[in-house]
Amino acid sequence: MEKPKTFYITTPIYYPNARPHLGHAYTSTIADVVARCARLRGAKTHFLTGTDEHGAKIVRTAHAEGKEPQAFVDEMAEHFKRLFEELGISYDQFIRTSDQSVHWPGSQALWQKLVQAGDIYKAPYEGLYCVGHEAFLTEKELGADGKCPDHGVAPEHIKEENYFFRLSKYTSDIKRRIETGELVILPEERRNEILALLHSGLADISFSRPRANLSWGIPVPGDADQTMYVWCDALSNYITAIGYGRDEKQFKQFWPADYHVIGKDILRFHAAIWPAMLISAGLALPKCIMVHGLIMSGGRKMSKTLGNVVDPTELIEQYGADAVRYYLCRHVSPFSDGDMTKEGFRDVYNGELANGIGNQVSRVMKMAEEHLGAPVSLTEDDSAFEPAVMEFIERFELNRAMDLIFEHVAKGDLYVQEREPYKKIRSTEPADSAQAKADIEKLVRHVFKLAVHLEPFMPDTAKEIQDAVRNNKKPKNLFPRLAAKRDRN
Numbered sequence: 339m340e341k342p343k344t345f346y347i348t349t350p351i352y353y354p355n356a357r358p359h360l361g362h363a364y365t366s367t368i369a370d371v372v373a374r375c376a377r378l379r380g381a382k383t384h385f386l387t388g389t390d391e392h393g394a395k396i397v398r399t400a401h402a403e404g405k406e407p408q409a410f411v412d413e414m415a416e417h418f419k420r421l422f423e424e425l426g427i428s429y430d431q432f433i434r435t436s437d438q439s440v441h442w443p444g445s446q447a448l449w450q451k452l453v454q455a456g457d458i459y460k461a462p463y464e465g466l467y468c469v470g471h472e473a474f475l476t477e478k479e480l481g482a483d484g485k486c487p488d489h490g491v492a493p494e495h496i497k498e499e500n501y502f503f504r505l506s507k508y509t510s511d512i513k514r515r516i517e518t519g520e521l522v523i524l525p526e527e528r529r530n531e532i533l534a535l536l537h538s539g540l541a542d543i544s545f546s547r548p549r550a551n552l553s554w555g556i557p558v559p560g561d562a563d564q565t566m567y568v569w570c571d572a573l574s575n576y577i578t579a580i581g582y583g584r585d586e587k588q589f590k591q592f593w594p595a596d597y598h599v600i601g602k603d604i605l606r607f608h609a610a611i612w613p614a615m616l617i618s619a620g621l622a623l624p625k626c627i628m629v630h631g632l633i634m635s636g637g638r639k640m641s642k643t644l645g646n647v648v649d650p651t652e653l654i655e656q657y658g659a660d661a662v663r664y665y666l667c668r669h670v671s672p673f674s675d676g677d678m679t680k681e682g683f684r685d686v687y688n689g690e691l692a693n694g695i696g697n698q699v700s701r702v703m704k705m706a707e708e709h710l711g712a713p714v715s716l717t718e719d720d721s722a723f724e725p726a727v728m729e730f731i732e733r734f735e736l737n738r739a740m741d742l743i744f745e746h747v748a749k750g751d752l753y754v755q756e757r758e759p760y761k762k763i764r765s766t767e768p769a770d771s772a773q774a775k776a777d778i779e780k781l782v783r784h785v786f787k788l789a790v791h792l793e794p795f796m797p798d799t800a801k802e803i804q805d806a807v808r809n810n811k812k813p814k815n816l817f818p819r820l821a822a823k824r825d826r827n
């Protein structure tokens with residue numbers, strides 16, 4: 339496998355209008371696994387996440403809570419940071435779009451590039467605005483009841499002066515770049531969806547809003563009466579974070595991004611509007627947009643507006659961060675929607691983690707602690723990462739990577755069953771007990787190898803297992819949560 343020098347991966351920037359839910363945890367976790375894997379491969383990795391803090395919805399929510407928007411987002415951004423810390427998200431940078439020194443200069447520089455390319459013009463705008471989406475919707479996108487199907491609210495009818503971006507000019511260029519593979523869209527189904535959309539053509543889009551109607555945002559350069567519309571403000575984070583308009587050297591080092599990881603609800607913005615902006619500004623396109631499915635709850639997209647959210651912090655408190663990460667990676671299919679239930683979570687925890695990984699590691703390390711006089715001396719081979727697992731991870735097929743890891747676990751269980759080292763070690767035949775000792779040593783290496791592969795997915799568990807092997811000690815109960823809960827009942 340070719341060893342890239344740098345690796346730049348991003349999550350979307352999250353709306354901090356409410357506390358983070360499991361859907362946000364999902365996007366961040368899968369991006370984190372791929373980022374950790376890139377670091378294991380030795381790439382200089384930059385993993386970006388952050389919050390998308392401007393827009394009408396933030397202002398409304400802040401005011402409803404009796405707060406100024408800045409104070410409100412300062413507080414909310416902390417909830418996201420805290421969740422990511424609890425969840426072990428190894429981001430290198432957390433960008434906030436209200437940050438006037440990191441984000442604004444690059445965002446305004448990009449706007450000016452689009453102006454220079456002749457792609458920004460002023461015109462009156464009339465449309466149906468959904469505050470939930472922070473976007474204008476077409477009649478076609480509304481339900482039969484005239485309401486936004488995702489948010490269940492009627493859009494507002496708005497008429498105002500806007501700057502527009504000449505998106506229509508770039509439709510065929512973007513299409514060509516996706517077709518040639520210059521811009522990869524994963525999975526195939528999403529690629530086809532966006533190609534069909536491009537094929538039908540795209541209209542120019544509203545790119546600003548009058549300051550009188552929206553003051554909480556980045557001022558349009560050269561026109562203090564207009565505020566940048568939220569998508570231009572937000573999408574530019576991917577380049578401003580790494581120095582666009584601020585630190586050209588760092589920008590050149592990391593751009594183009596290797597991956598933008600997004601949910602399918604924001605595909606159009608990332609695979610049509612963003613590439614058009616980049617082409618207009620003379621910049622390279624990201625190499626790949628990875629589009630995941632949505633976590634559903636009761637058959638609908640999990641969202642604050644619908645009031646059906648699962649709080650990831652609660653799950654982390656109950657089961658531990660690694661269990662949550664594991665569930666998201668193995669049991670939510672990366673490319674299609676999946677329903678998540680707390681009961682399902684509990685079964686997985688018990689069956690696959692406590693009885694699967696936890697049981698094997700403690701059995702093997704118990705034998706090792708009792709019967710091997712010293713820690714097994716590890717070789718380079720014991721730390722080698724299986725290319726097949728890495729390939730799945732790099733394609734975001736995390737569930738399939740996990741399946742391979744569990745085949746490894748199953749092999750270990752079978753080995754113990756067949757060789758019965760726990761019996762033979764007590765044999766009075768020296769040949770038998772020597773063989774059993776060799777088998778235990780082999781199993782310790784096997785468990786270490788398991789930890790190596792678990793590392794991107796379950797970093798704390800991986801470390802505990804590796805420490806146990808290095809100290810030749812049975813680890814303390816790796817997945818104790820449910821057992822403890824049962825004791826209480």
Ligand code: MSP
Binds near residue numbers: 349
């Ligand atoms: N702020 C925009 C993104 C701007 S990026 C330049 C936004 N924010 S969001 O907070 O609504 O969503 C952020 C990410 O979380 C998106 O990738 C979205 O798909 C993901 N999820 C939000 N709800 C989700 C689920 N229920 N399930 C899985 N992911 C979901 O959109």
